[in-house]
Amino acid sequence: MKDNMYTLFANFLINLFIFVLLGFTYTYVLKLEKIGCECAKHPNVDFIKKFSMFALVFIVILMLVPPVLLSEYNGFVGSVYTLLAFIFWIVFAVYLFIVMNYTRYLISEKCKCSEDMRRELILIGTSIELIVLLLAVLNIILLPIIASSINVIFNNASDVKSKFKNNLKNPVSAVKNIPSQLKKTGKLIKNIGSNTKEGFRKLSKKR
Secondary structure (H helix, E strand, O other), X not given: OHHHHHHHHHHHHHHHHHHHHHHXXXXXHHHHHHOOOHHHOOOOHHHHHHHHHXXXXXXXXXXXXXXXXXXXXXXXXXXXXXXXXXXXXXXXXXXXXXXXXXXXXXXXXXXXXXXOXXXXXXXXXXXXXXXHHXXXXXXXXXXXXXXXXXXXXXXXXXXXXXXXXXHHHOHHHHHHOXXXXXXXXXXXXXXXXXXXXXXXXXXXXXX
């Protein structure tokens, strides 16, 4: 119970940080449009503005209905939530990269009318959040899969060596064993898929 409350509080703080970052970005872009800042015009501005609005609503929903509660469901609701959350965070990562590049573009172009304290805060905030997202994906999804694959390789190294020798000695027996080997490979791929799905669920809970 105590751990669950801690997770809910941590999720709330993270979502609050993202909400503030999105609010800064949206109001900053609106301000540049309002004052007619010519040097701030960029092909990605429209996407930044529209996705900021959508993400603000989505984050408010996450703050009101904590993802750790929704992700506990193993049925249809849990699956739909996991899929939607995964898609959102992928697009959000792209959004962060675009916003970060946009603010860097304004700074490198020395766009005077874009000067605002929010510009630097947005650059710092998007950089931090992008790093956090990448570390979360690396820690929850990629590392376990890589570790499992390496473990399988090392554990089966001696077995593979002996089977290779036996196959050279008895090719007919090796051909007969192909269906069972394919069946084992299929089970291994299925297990990797299950681990990946569980990684997505854990990533949703972390958020």
